Amino acid sequence: MSEFSSQDAEHLQKKALYTADDLNKRGFKPQRPGKFPYRMGPYDTMYTGRPWTIRQYAGFSTAEESNAFYHDALENGQKGLSVAFDLATHRGYDSDHPRVVGDVGKAGVAIDSVEDMKLLFKGIPLNKMSVSMTMNGAVIPVMAAYIVTAEEQGISQDQLRGTIQNDILKEFMVRNTYIYPPNPSMRLVSDIIDYTRQHMPKFNSISISGYHMQEAGANEVLELAFTIADGLEYVGAAVSRGLDVDEFAPRLSFFFGIGMNMLTEIAKLRAARELWAELMQDLFEPQNPKSTMLRTHCQTSGWSLTAQDPLNNIVRTTIEAIGAIFGGTQSLHTNSYDEALSLPTETASRIARNTQLILQEETDMTHIIDPFAGSYAIESLTHDLYSKAKKLVAEITAIGGMTQAIKNGFPQKKIEASAAIRQARIDKGIETIVGVNKYKSPDQEPMDVRNIDHSRVSQSQKRKLSLLKKNRDNELVKTHLSAIEKAAKSSKLNILSVAIEAARARATIGEISEALERVWGRYNAHHSTIKGVYSKVYEQDSEFKQLKEKVLNLSKLLGRQPRMLIVKMGQDGHNRGAKIIATAFADLGFDVDMGSLFSTPDEVVKQAIENDVHIIGISSLAGGHKTLITTLIEGLKKQNVDDIIIVAGGVIPEQDYAQLKSDGVTAIFGPGTPIIQAAESIFEALKDRFISS
Amino acid sequence: MRKNSVHTAISKWINSIEKGQIRSLSRAITLVESTCIEDQNRARDLLDGALKRLNKNGHTPTIRVGISGPPGVGKSSYIESLGMHLLSLGFRVCVLAVDPSSRVSGGSILGDKIRMERLSTQVNAFIRPSPSQQVLGGVTHATQSIMSLCELAGYSVILIETVGIGQNEGAVADMVDCFVLLNQPGSGDELQGIKRGVLEFADVLLVNKMDGATKYLAQQTLQSLRSTSQLITHSLKNYQVPIIGVSSVEETGISESWQAVTKFLEQATSIGYYEHKRQMQQKQWFKKLSEFYWLQYLHSAKHSTPLKNMLLKEMQSGKISILEAAQEFTRSLLNN
Structure with missing residues (x-):
């Protein structure tokens, strides 16, 4: 059968037919749900007892507006909350900080203090509602504000239920919303694990996340292996601090992404449970069976959503949701169909939520536990994923654990290569994406998208901040902030305990973050970028070769390679797109300057001038494009620079195209634009501007 | 056009x-x-x-420092720390970073500046990464000239970063006042072997990464380097090449390393070595530049194409040897 085997980008060999032989070869042994090593599920009754929790990740604009949105969702069938913070909050900046001009309230809700947090949860009793918070960088002040909010609602902290993401390793690996260097960051993770162990027994102290790896381009094997390796690193850190593994391991939770390879995704979740259980048992020998039990949240893939024909995304999300459910997830977020364009509208959010309600209440999917158990194909895939991931985990252990592996750039490089190969396969049409590289719909009307009135949010936050600072005891705040600094310097005090005091006295998120920054500094990871991966897929492609030839000829006329600066501005750290563009353009013969993450428009102007580039390419995914690009262009004009070509790509709604173009942006590339096409159009723009015919 | x-x-x-x-x-x-x-x-x-x-105008001469070392040794991070230190001393700092470019496509990814994040935003710092074209020594053929331009622009220290893969160091050493070589922790054992060629260019030796997990190894390397330091000879008489441990992460040893550079320059100037070196450098540079232009001429000489093709044909059909063909080709260009 080998000629029918499909070798996909996952490096996971899949065959066209699996038989009983495959199970025998792999030494398949049946298992029971709720029993070690939990391949069939962590609980013995699974969805027949209680279905998965519908937990939609949401947050935007101000706390007041997000609060209204939460109330509406909860009245309409949602069971748990999941808070999306804006990037300013993630990176530990208050809304009035000069570095976050384009980010406030954009990709999440702006939270500056306990006062905002109280508004966010107004009318939502925190002892009854399980709250998940995606927070990693500014994890200390946000947890502190959450605990004080509950306290002022009259709820003691031991009653709090929910999850804090608190997974800093994957931030260094892919998502980049860290603040401090790796070692002190790891200490904060442990401080939170230790604090919740003592004071918040119902709260998940961490959500070990593979989701963002998949979004950054990791295939299923990489996502699985690196997530498990991250988990082991956290357990190791807590144990080496003297904690008993059974005291905290039952409160560790996981978070996986679910993409379009439904069968592989089902196998991935099953393999994850088995791998985690066995490694935990072998390495840490817990006594409590719950310590080896992998419970997970899942989210459908945001990356698989397309800006073209966005209604197709409803179908994609449904398929991915089914994958997560058959894989046995404990809670699920389904994406809205318009998220490749901007933050979801009311309608899109409702359909996303209803997708889960329909699966839960109109189908028989919840009636049978792990219906794929015993399937020749799924059990074989589960086994193969398990063994491939196990091997990678062993490699990381050999390097000295995940913190060290990340410092060496090991997982980053693997993910980056996987992403570049995938992109090249899509651009080349080896992998189909309906409406993008095949079956394109001729006319498309622009969709209505949610627009955040950025200046209004910003002003409202600034007003609240100055009011807060006027009404509090500033001397008291100062004392608490210096106590935080002291705690950071010694290893004896738990920083979260100290920060709670500060939050109570109304120190802001930014102030608490800054106190820690004074001791540890603000970290910036050094990203290396790979080369030659993209072009490998294109080796024999005539279009690619021709363009390369054209670039070479242009270089001769220009006297150097065309030079492009690729930047991300604001606090958006998702750099998958930027990195793929960089490798692909370098492979085509461009000299590519990589800008630093989190740059301000002024910094970009300085770098563009110093490096004397022909083109600035801006990657924007978090909605800050209008403010930031306009400021950049003004900055260039101020320096009398008028001949640099500006192009932009990422999540930019079509409604904004006209204004950006009139501001001076030459071309805008929406999601799904094949890189060659983008390169062709940049090539033409270069010829136009620098070569006379 | x-x-x-x-x-x-x-x-x-x-x-x-x-x-x-x-x-x-x-x-x-x-x-x-x-x-x-x-x-x-x-x-x-x-x-x-x-x-x-x-x-x-009688400009105060710029201090030109070459910084090299094997890939991954942390050159950019060190330059970031050193650059910030120099700014605090009141210098205006210029960094010329030479990145390797791929031979296949001619493009490159210039990522050095990312590793100099603080420095790159400073008003008194100018950082220019250049793709290394395939010329002598891996340093762009124009670096020497660029240094003069930066000097004119008022930069008082120029730091030249190059990837050290063995053959670059000589070229850089030939155009700077002081050549600083960064060493990887753990590289001490190889010292007496392959690195000898590189070491002889070094005016200051540093061991980087005196921090965290590599601290112990770095200390050992430092010690073993120091114990063999008598093997390192320097063409400046009575000059003992200093060997210093630095950490760009913890910013230790940074000011010491700069003191070592200035001390070397003082000693070199006082006995006229410095002047001698600059003259030698100019001679060396003249030679290399001539070679560069000659190569360029060779490649761009259009009139030679028919001859080249003819010679290739004869060579491939076995009429003449490769040696003969190459000699004939070069001779004909010279006579032209």
């Missing part, structure tokens, strides 16, 4: 570089690096003017 966007008269251009206009400097660097013949002519005029201006 290329649209010529830079019409500025040479003297005006030089004026504005001297005034510290970043854009003028940066465009001048592009001009000097250009592979276009017309640009090279303009670049020559610009340089001529710049050098005259430099001589006339």
Whole structure:
């Protein structure tokens, strides 16, 4: 059968037919749900007892507006909350900080203090509602504000239920919303694990996340292996601090992404449970069976959503949701169909939520536990994923654990290569994406998208901040902030305990973050970028070769390679797109300057001038494009620079195209634009501007 | 035809570089690096003017420091720390970073600046990464000229970062006042073998990564380097090459390393070695530049194509040997 085997980008060999032989070869042994090593599920009754929790990740604009949105969702069938913070909050900046001009309230809700947090949860009793918070960088002040909010609602902290993401390793690996260097960051993770162990027994102290790896381009094997390796690193850190593994391991939770390879995704979740259980048992020998039990949240893939024909995304999300459910997830977020364009509208959010309600209440999917158990194909895939991931985990252990592996750039490089190969396969049409590289719909009307009135949010936050600072005891705040600094310097005090005091006295998120920054500094990871991966897929492609030839000829006329600066501005750290563009353009013969993450428009102007580039390419995914690009262009004009070509790509709604173009942006590339096409159009723009015919 | 966007008269251009206009400097660097013949002519005029201006005005000479080491040793991070230190001492700092470019496609990813994040945003720092074209020594053929332009723009220290893969160091050492070599923790054992060739260029030796997990290893390396330091000979008489441990992460040893550079320069100047070195460098550079232009001429000599093709044909059909063909080709170009 080998000629029918499909070798996909996952490096996971899949065959066209699996038989009983495959199970025998792999030494398949049946298992029971709720029993070690939990391949069939962590609980013995699974969805027949209680279905998965519908937990939609949401947050935007101000706390007041997000609060209204939460109330509406909860009245309409949602069971748990999941808070999306804006990037300013993630990176530990208050809304009035000069570095976050384009980010406030954009990709999440702006939270500056306990006062905002109280508004966010107004009318939502925190002892009854399980709250998940995606927070990693500014994890200390946000947890502190959450605990004080509950306290002022009259709820003691031991009653709090929910999850804090608190997974800093994957931030260094892919998502980049860290603040401090790796070692002190790891200490904060442990401080939170230790604090919740003592004071918040119902709260998940961490959500070990593979989701963002998949979004950054990791295939299923990489996502699985690196997530498990991250988990082991956290357990190791807590144990080496003297904690008993059974005291905290039952409160560790996981978070996986679910993409379009439904069968592989089902196998991935099953393999994850088995791998985690066995490694935990072998390495840490817990006594409590719950310590080896992998419970997970899942989210459908945001990356698989397309800006073209966005209604197709409803179908994609449904398929991915089914994958997560058959894989046995404990809670699920389904994406809205318009998220490749901007933050979801009311309608899109409702359909996303209803997708889960329909699966839960109109189908028989919840009636049978792990219906794929015993399937020749799924059990074989589960086994193969398990063994491939196990091997990678062993490699990381050999390097000295995940913190060290990340410092060496090991997982980053693997993910980056996987992403570049995938992109090249899509651009080349080896992998189909309906409406993008095949079956394109001729006319498309622009969709209505949610627009955040950025200046209004910003002003409202600034007003609240100055009011807060006027009404509090500033001397008291100062004392608490210096106590935080002291705690950071010694290893004896738990920083979260100290920060709670500060939050109570109304120190802001930014102030608490800054106190820690004074001791540890603000970290910036050094990203290396790979080369030659993209072009490998294109080796024999005539279009690619021709363009390369054209670039070479242009270089001769220009006297150097065309030079492009690729930047991300604001606090958006998702750099998958930027990195793929960089490798692909370098492979085509461009000299590519990589800008630093989190740059301000002024910094970009300085770098563009110093490096004397022909083109600035801006990657924007978090909605800050209008403010930031306009400021950049003004900055260039101020320096009398008028001949640099500006192009932009990422999540930019079509409604904004006209204004950006009139501001001076030459071309805008929406999601799904094949890189060659983008390169062709940049090539033409270069010829136009620098070569006379 | 290329649209010529830079019409500025040479003297005006030089004026504005001297005034510290970043854009003028940066465009001048592009001009000097250009592979276009017309640009090279303009670049020559610009340089001529710049050098005259430099001589006339009696600029305080810039301190030129080469910084090299194997890939991954942390050159950029060290330069970031050193650069910040120099700014705090009141210097204006210019960093010329040379990145390797792929031979296949001619493009490159210039990522060094990302590793100099704080420094790159400072008003008194100018950082220019250049793709290393495939020329002598891995340092762009224009670096020497660019240094003069940066000097004219008022930068008081120029740091040149190069990837050390063995053959670059000589070229860099030939154009700087002081050559600093960064060592990886754990590289001590290899010291007496392959690294000898590189070591003889070093005026200051550093062991980086004296921090965290590598601290112990770095200390050992430092010790083993120091114990074999008598093996390291320096052409400056009675000069003992200092060996210093640094950490760019914890910013330790940074000011010591700069003191070592200034101490070397003082000693070198006092006995006239410095002047001698600059003369030698000019000679060396003249030679290399001539070779560069010669190669360029060789590749661009269109009139030679028919001859080349004919010789290739004869060679491939076995009429003449490769040696004969190559000699004949070169002879005919010389006679032209």
